[in-house]
Amino acid sequence: MTKKKNIGRTLCIILTFIFLYMPIGVLILFSFNSGDSTAVFQGISLRWYKELFTDAATLNALKNTLVLAILSSVISTIIGTAAAYGISKMRNKYVKSATMSATQIPMINPEIVTGISMMLLFVFVANIVRSSSLLGFWTVLIAHITFNLPYVILLVLPKFKEMDKSLPEAALDLGCTPFQSFFKVELPAIMPGIVAGFIMAFTLSIDDFVISYFTTGSGFETLPIRIYSMTKKRVTPDMYALSTLIFITILVLLLISNFASGKNKIELSKKAKNAVKFTGIGVFGTIATVTLIILCISAATEVKTVNVYNWGEYISDGGDDSLDVNKEFEKWAEEQYREKYDKKVKVQVNYTTYASNEDLYAKIANGAGGYDVIVPSDYMLEKMYSEGLLQPLDTEKIPNLIYLGDQFENMFVYEHTVKDENGAEMKENQTYGIAYTYGVVGIVYNSAELLENAPEILEYIEKEEAGWEVMFGIPKRDENGNFVYDENGKMILDMDDPDNKKFNEAYLKLKGQILQFNNPRDAFGSAMYYLGIDVNNPSEEDWRAVYGLLALQKDYVQGYVMDEIYNKMEKGESWIAAYYAGDCLSMMGENTDLDFYYPKDQNGDYTTNIFADAMCIPSTADESNLELAHWYINFMMEPEIAYANAEYIYYGCPYNYLPTDENGDSILDEETLEANKEAIDNYRINMGYYEYLFDKNGEILTDSDGSYILEYDENGNRIVDPEGDYFVIYNADFENSLLSMFEKFAYKDLTNSYVELSNGTKVSNLTMLNDKWETLKIESTSMVGIYIICLVIALGVVAFFVYTFIKKRRQRRFYWASTTPSKQPQKKQELPDFSETAVIAIEKAKKRDK
């Protein structure tokens, strides 16, 4: 029996450990993967460690994180210890416990609340001192100290309590002054608590994302923020390597703290103890010195900084042998300062990233200053303009505007009110943004899986007439052409019309293999494109229809995803999904079975969302940085730079360049260019991903030099052989219709558009969108199940506590009834049993007490 029990126990422990350490184990394993797949282990190599140490931006973020962690943990340890000392010396019990609770509340407070409240405070203070850019290193440091403090107090205070009260008295007694007593006796006695508090603070600080994210400004990016912003594309395996290193460091710290805290269960020889201590000191020392040296170096030279806030993975950053665009700009701008002002200035690009337009908006709209260049998407740009968050660009400072494609020229030109000399208001058109990239939502599918499981669908797609129906099926309409809904407001697949029935039967084979956007904007947007609804002006009936369609689709989707789409599509776990074109191309590079198309409507016209992200200068930008900001925008339009970016990020490049000769000089001079603008259009080489030629395996074709093959005829037109063994991702006629689609399809911000409901009220379309999205996501049986389980658990816990409470009360009442009220309950154990004499004795004691 006992043996069996032991096995069960061991099994439980093993399972717990597997549960706890499996993820980390996998992480460590994959950090040594020689390939970059997240699913297949291709052999051991240190490749990602090597890449990690050549990734300048990540190393910079690591440096920031370490500086922050060291400073914040040291400061919070000092303050926290002082606070714990003060609390421990408090005489009044009530004040003491109240103070302790007060210091502990921030620990229970959700991080998000702390983060937002700290940000508010800093912005508020910034307003008072009339500074635009308070958010940055110092604010993050203050925030980190703030949230570290309770933990330090929590860990140090018990040591004060544990400490023999007469210890300081003994010190005084032996001749210490009170000051000496604290440093020679009390401090060493509580040292284990301080060390534990310090390590706790250190790891918490390294770990923190939420609070840092809210309190940081333009120039300061910590490691967690950087990793998070990478999720726009994909977490690269060098992050696995970094995470492994961090895990091991923390592990070492933990071991050290365990050995260092005096009461070791394991008796170590003095030498071993010292060795552990010295390694600990060594590790910390090294980290501290390295960061200090970096700090000193960076502080020594006078610098000019441009603060760029862009999407994650949205610039060529030097990874994968690409051009480090920001570094190039620094060099170029330094040269510019020398030439123009004969000044020696060190230029620095503070490049930080965000994951969504809404994140960017939250930052800027909340008054976070200090950003000089930001890159919102079209709808967000318009929203920000209308709220006065952007300032007009000085187009004279951006000579490279000449390269901007015609379709983008007026895209972000809005009215700007200026005052003339007489003080009268004048309105003029100004450029608020210059396109950085553009892209389209398309449908990516796994041709091999479709061929095997739903060949009809594949056939349908390959006829090049396919639209959104592949994602949604064909819903049923009544004889008047109106949609038919079931009692839940859900549309029904059409099984009456023979053609539709045939398609829908094929569609049913996709059940559980479809991925849909996990954001309301794109999910509802794609449904609207399918139903031919004007995305920027839907009616109440339209909202009902798109909801019905998405509810219909919900039964067939595998899941609502964003970043997970990479894994799922690349591994063939899902067969079809709608996503952003640039990211789809990334996936196709990983899995050659994947293909891609743009949905068309019944007339054969493309019908999908097109978006453009544009470089802007926020109105809060530092005035002294304006020139540098304009330079930066201009620099992004330089041919090599734009080329490097397009090559790296796979999104469409909105600039056109003239063909160059072997030396890289323009074939045509500027004057000719101006004079024959129209003729020159023929010579324009459209930059961007649709330029590359792919072979049938999805590999980009290169010539023997490793440069990409671009073929043009003598008129500058690209030679495309549709029957050849390569194909072009964006075909030529699409290119034209795509750009003309901006007016029609660009999906604008919904905040300021309203829908009139049948009951007469007016509701913002954004509210409508979010409401419908919530209904769509929540109406799930499995979720109801989870709620019920949670409820049962919660009730169980409450019942348990009530039970123990009542039990204790009853025990106490029994005890109090049977003894005198002057004795405390715990004494009960010390009473052997209640013999008669004892009862009399207690009565006597009572008498005596009186």
Next chain:
Amino acid sequence: MNENKIIEPKGEAEQATENTEAKKIVQLIDVAKSFDGEIILDHINLDVHEKEFITLLGPSGCGKTTTLRIIAGFVTPDTGDVLFENVKINDLPPHKRHVNTVFQKYALFPHLNVYENIAFALRLKKVKEEEIYERVEEMLAMVNLRGFEKKDVNLLSGGQQQRVAIARALINKPKVLLLDEPLGALDLKLRKDMQNELKNIQRKTGITFVYVTHDQEEALSMSDTVVVMADGKIQQIGTPTDIYNEPENAFVADFIGESNIIDGVMLDDYKVKFSGHEFVCLDSGFGRGEAVDVVVRPEDVDVVPLDKGMLNGVVTSVTFKGVHYEIIVSIKDFKWMIQSTDYVEVGQQIGVYVEPDAIHIMKKSEYSNMFGDYSSFSDELEHLSDASEEEE
């Protein structure tokens, strides 16, 4: 400050008069202290003489520890003066006083080893290393801890820690050593050994020991002088024999050893009546017919056959205590405790005989009728009250 002015002349006067015997080293003059309105010390006067082993004895809350802490300098008295070698030291901080303390829970510095703990005071004074070594070794030899220099103090046994604490306090060669229930945490056997050792150390070094305890046996066996305290007042000061044999009042009689305290009436000098019987005693000087407390120690009562007894009673309980039996006898509704080597049975009628020199007469006091009746006696109660004391 005002109070100081009033009291000072009195202090000087006392100094002048008392220069006969051993020199007074510490004097407490009219010292009072209260915490949060609760009176802890109620105007006490105490002299500590040179080379004396003086014990402050009393139940918990009697003010004995506060008295010690006032001498050490951790507590400042509300009124009254503390004199050290005839110099007022009321406001002298602890680290400037020539006294050292051995704390109840030893208060060893957990981050230092045995050697460094003992050397702590010398290091503060920046004494030369060689001298530190010599003196620490000397101390270690004295407390029988040679060879323990490098040991971690957290890994020592209670007795060993105690020795380190004593050595640490003595290395400064203080004029007065204060010991705050130093043996309280040790088990009985170890406590007895340490009592002897402490006494030896005191004799060898000639240092004045001020010792605080609630254990009367400890107090009686170690001290030159015992100070019995209760309710913030000194009840009696005297040699152990005086305290035991001539208790001043019912409290002292009850607290020191076991006693039967019976209401009596002084009929005349050397004649007292209690329990309905007239006894001859050795006390005189009371008023005729004065109500008094009569103390009879249990070991001084003889069990005799019924017909030979001065008093008769029924045995209500008998407990075997090893050396003797503890017999509770009910005589005229008063329960007596008798310690006897003769066995009697519960329910048996016995006679009781009390010799004149076994009777001690005390004046009535505020403690009369509170102690000395064994009607409710039980080991459990003793245990209970001990526990509550330790909790304080």
